Amino acid sequence: MAETSMTRAEKRQLRRLKRFDNPWMNPKLIWGVGLLLGIIALGLIGRVLWDPELVFTGSAPLKLPPIGFENIRGQSGVLDHPLGTDGGGRDMLALIIIGAPNTLFVGLLASLIGMSIGIFLGFSAGFLGGRTDDTIRVLADVMITIPPLLILVVFQSAFGDVTLTLMALLIAGFVWQSPTRLIRAQVLSMKQSGYVQMAQLSGASTSHIMFNEMLPNLVPYLFGSFIANVTTSIVTAVGLEVLGLGPQRIPTLGRTIYEAINAGALIQNLWWWWGIPTLLLATMFIGLLLINLGLDEVSNPRLRKLS
């Protein structure tokens, strides 16, 4: 009876409210995760269904457009190379199948290492205090003011050709500061909280207090910080690659853009060469942003709007 007496607006509101029963059923989060999984799936399924050997120079005619388009020379796209080919005759589809997961991998690895350093330093600074805290805090503050690209350009030119892992390691050296500061601040405030005092009264060891009492409550912050760091790391990696640094022989989205610019793709109107990698990067960032917004709403119920 109550159901029938409700207006349509009220029913809609109730439905919206019900959706909040399970905070993880957050549309932003689902879309974000979906986009990223799509890129990973492209890499995995693509390797099975498409020939990854096509990423090598000269495996196909040069500068072919995607299907349904014509290039300047009047050639139209062919089914063998549905997304066209680049100036070296490499197949674009194969390039993004190999390149997109590589770019994502660098971002995830760098962020993972950065977070681990951040958790360790943040906990040490917040929990031990004193001289340790001063040292870590000053170090983090100084590192935050240094533009990472500047240093990395120097490093990478010195290393010459690097592997993806080495590049991730170098980037990780610049993404640990903000998690360190975030965790330090949280630990400092948590140290005064009733449940940590209770744990001390219970004779808990320092490691128990850190990992069993404090860390679980930090998980939402860590997740958010991790995703933000993945974005930063990818931006940094792509930035370096577009400058022509980073791995020379392994296809990545950034390197493809670098080669396109270098070969004058912009002037020759070879839009698919630089456009497709850019589009994929944009998709990646939108996915990460949506995950971050979604996680924010999951961990902070006040952000879950009712309308």
Added chain:
Amino acid sequence: MTEETLDKPVLTLRDISIEFPTPKGVVQAVKNLDLTIQKGRRVGFIGESGSGKTTTALAVMQMLAEPGRVASGSIDLAGMDVLALSEEEMRKTRLSRIAYIPQGAMNSLNPVMRVEPQMWDAIIAHEGNMDRTALKQRSDAALASVGLPAHTGELFPHELSGGMKQRVCIALGIILNPDLIIADEPTSALDVVTQRQVMQTLKDIQEQIGSGLILIGHDMGLMAQSVDELAVLKDGELVEHGTVKQIIEAPKHPYTQDLISSVPLVGGDSFLNPDRNADAPKRDSQEPLLRFENVRKDYGAVTALHPMSFALQGDTPQIISIVGQSGSGKSTMGSIMLGFNPPSQGRVLYEGQDVQKMSAAQSLEFRKNVQAVFQDPYACFNPFYRVNHALKFPFKQFGLAQSEAHTQQAMEEACAAVGLDPDLVLSRYPHQLSGGQRQRLIVARALMLSPKLLIADEPVSMVDASLRATILSNIYDLKDKYGISILYITHDLATAYHVSDYVMVLYKGHVVEAGPPKEVIGQPQHPYTQLLIDSIPWPDLERSWGDGRGEHDVEKLQAQVERASAVYRGDVAGFDLARV
């Protein structure tokens, strides 16, 4: 008064229901409330947290938090239908016709603005721009009416004390002569001495401008001393409404009876039954259980605790109360005893062993035997775990658990001992339990560990009034049935009177009066103790609260308190306080 009551009522609430849609259905915060407030009358809204008293007040100002809404009924403010007003009309009505004095005056003033301009903003927002001298005149008059000197207006909020800030908030509230003042627990953050001054100010100013007053609170004593009529709310329903006299002398609803009887009085009947007396746990050491040797604590230039020495023998269980206002050093003492806070000078000895210089094994033994109950039951549980984590973990950590089943059994027994149903509470998350349930679980935790000494730091100050007596008797049982010595730290003299064997009154880190409670609290001799006891609002209409001013020249009083030397009244066996 009689000709005023003939006037139109200031506020008429007719059949008001307020609901909050939530994922689990619509919550009815207030149900069919009918109430009329006459001009010049003071009406108290009393009830527990969640009873709908603040929600009702906020509805009158159309300031309900989203997604709350007034589902039915009408609100009539001196002939104006509040619910029909547009947002802009409502904005003009707020402050000029209804003023709201919030709970936390500390957070209600803009910290980067001086006091005066904040008052001017209020005037300009309602009456348009005007001459600066006129503004100045108005704000000075408002400050003077709450007993603050005019130069207060040129200060920043952080330069004022808590009581002064609350009075500035009152001045801000009455500056436009509203028809109705709503004061939401205006004194809950203040100590009893300041509370009396602030309440007196509020009553005076309300009489002067002849407005209606809604006083929201949970303290029956404060209500009895401050209002004309009482409205008792429970779970969103108005269960009883009448004059204070009717309600205090002949409460009809059982909940009202509970509220009145739960206020402990100095003297009068005890809410405890001190028949049994368990022996203290056997001790191997001849040394006193806890000894303070000239302990002193400084925070920078401020001395929180002046050198103090005492020894608690601990052979017979005792409750020692440490009483004082905020800033008296009593909580500092608590954290020094627990070893959380090293003393600046002197030593704290537990069975002859310095608490700050213990080996890992000794430290574990000390932790097992010295437990604590803290003030805030909301913070004491890790929100990540179910509440049984807080009980299970120390039990295992101290090697008391023989098996999983044994732990479970011990937890269930401890819960039952504090009057909780173990099946209902143990597997819940902290946020699913009320403050009272959580605090009782913390007491159950202490009980499971059977320590020799329990430090209870304001254990009931954040719990609803009707539960305080229950929790205190739970704590008292620890001494009575299980032979645990207790250090009870509190600002509440009435409870200290009932539970303790020995009372120490602290003022600015000094002991000012100490001895058995019947003497110290029953017949206080030190001016500070006398002042504290006078300032308690009694739920007794015969007993006047005093007008709270003439005698309240703070500086004179301060000088008097500081001149007087400490008074020591009689000793009890097993506790030696060094006399300074």
